[in-house]
Each structure stands twice: as C-alpha cells, then as structure tokens.
Amino acid sequence: MPELPEVQTVLNGLEKALQGKTILSLECFYRGTVIIDPSLDFDPFPARPVSFIRRGKYMLIHLDSGISLIIHLRMTGKLVLDSTLPQTDREILKHERARINLDQDCLLHFIDIRTFGKIVLCKTDNVPNYLPKLGLEPLSSEFTPQTLGQKLNARKAPIKTALLDQSIVAGLGNIYVCELLYRAAICPMTAATELSQKQVRRIAAETVKVLTEAIALGGTSISDFRRIDDKTGEFQNYLKVYQKNTCPNGHEVKRIVQAGRATFYCPLCQKQKNQ
Secondary structure (H helix, E strand, C coil), rough: CCCHHHHHHHHHHHHHCCCCCCCEEEEEEECCCCECCCEEEECCCCEEEEEEEEEEEEEEEECCCCCEEEEEECCCCEEEEEHHHHHHHHHHHHHEEEEECCCCCEEEEEEECCCCEEEEEHHHHHHHHHHHCECCCCCCCCCCCHHHHHCCCCCCCCCHHHHHHCCECCCCHHHHHHHHHCCCCCCCCCCCHCCCCHHHHHHHHHHHHHHHHHCCCCCCCCCCCCCCCCCCCCHHCCCCCCCCCCCCCEEEEEEECCCCCEEECCCCCCCCCCC
C-alpha cells in the first residue's frame, strides 16, 4: 500500500499537472470505486481545484464549486496522466476504474488492479465524515516528541504495531516504520509504554528524516507504486533493512511477523534491552 511519501509524491504531481486546468467530469467504470455523497444535489462540474491537501494516506482536492475529491489509493491504486502514458504501456488501461476528464484534452486515469481504491465526491463541509480517526501528522508542527509520547503512553502494543495505528500517527506504513526503527536503534518488539523519553525523541526525529528523504526521492517503488507520470520512485535504493538480508553494518536482518505484517530488523543494531 502506498504510504505517506508515495501519497505526497502523487499529490505533488497532481497539483503541478492540474494547475490552471478545469475538471469537466468524473467517470466510473467499476462499481464501488467512486462514491458520491447522497447530499450532493447539484452538478459539481465544471470546477477548478483550489487546494491540494494530504491527510494521512488520503488526498483531498478542494474545488471552487464547494466540492471536494477524496482519493485513497489503497493497495494498488494509481493516478496516471494520459499524456505521459506510452503507447506500449496502454495495456494497463484494462484496469482503469475511473477517469477524471479535464479541459485542454487532458485525462487522468485511475488504475487499480485489486479494485480497493476509492474516490469520494462530496461537499467540502462533509469531508470529515468520510475520513477515519487519524492521528498526528508526522510532517506537521503538531508532531513532537511530547505529543508522540502522549499517544504512545496509552499503548501496550509493541512499538512497531503502535506506529502502524493510523489513529496514533497518520500515514506511516510497514516500510517506513521498519526503516525509522532501525535508524532510531529501537527493537520493534519493545512495548510502546516501555520507551524512554530519549527513545521517543529518536523515533520522532527519524520519522521526520526518513519521510522527508523518501518524498525527495519520489517515494518507494517495490511493486505497484508509480508517480502520475507512471515513473517509479527511487527510495527503494536506499532502504536499510526492509526486505534486506543484511543491514548497512553487515549484520543479518531478521524477518518476523507482528500483527499480521512482516517486520524487518537487525537484532544487533536494535537490541531490545539497554537501548
């Protein structure tokens, strides 16, 4: 599933591509991909985007008609500009689930092989009704060691599992939690309530660093993720433990399962005691 850096990369691309353009219509080709708010009692198009906001793994595009698009890519969803799609790659359009038609002969394809992705069309005032309870935004001013510590103090779960909880920190996923815990030298099995203030400070600092670096490199492309120009990100080339056999220090990386998710960590660099 695309995580915060991938979602932010897509949103940045959308903001650039849709600059000065008008959305003419939204088409749906797969039942359930597009959800229209029942209270929407007028045609929202044509309309121009006025702001692009990310909340966790959700993209919010607010329009000048008082309507918003909420886009969640889920497992395999991606948005691709038609103009960047080579003729040789047009086979992927068989997985097109929705399409945003723009002026200037521009098309934005919503491709989703596993069909879990969603596009919600609703009044901007109703956007909160379509979002789950989301926690701290890790790249905002509200994300500090103090606020993170307050969230974690109430959780007895292992720190790896706690950080994947979107009601604690919004946008983190399996790849980046494995990476930031390695950088912070924290064992993923450590209970969140047992972390020292020093450890929480390290987690907060490394969270910001790894996410910022990943966004700068266009996200991580391991399987399905693509930018809106259908190109891959580059951060996969800089992963230190995720799906690795050894860490940068030459130690063996172990794979365990926590809450149904694979965890990659170095037992020597991330000792559970005396960190």
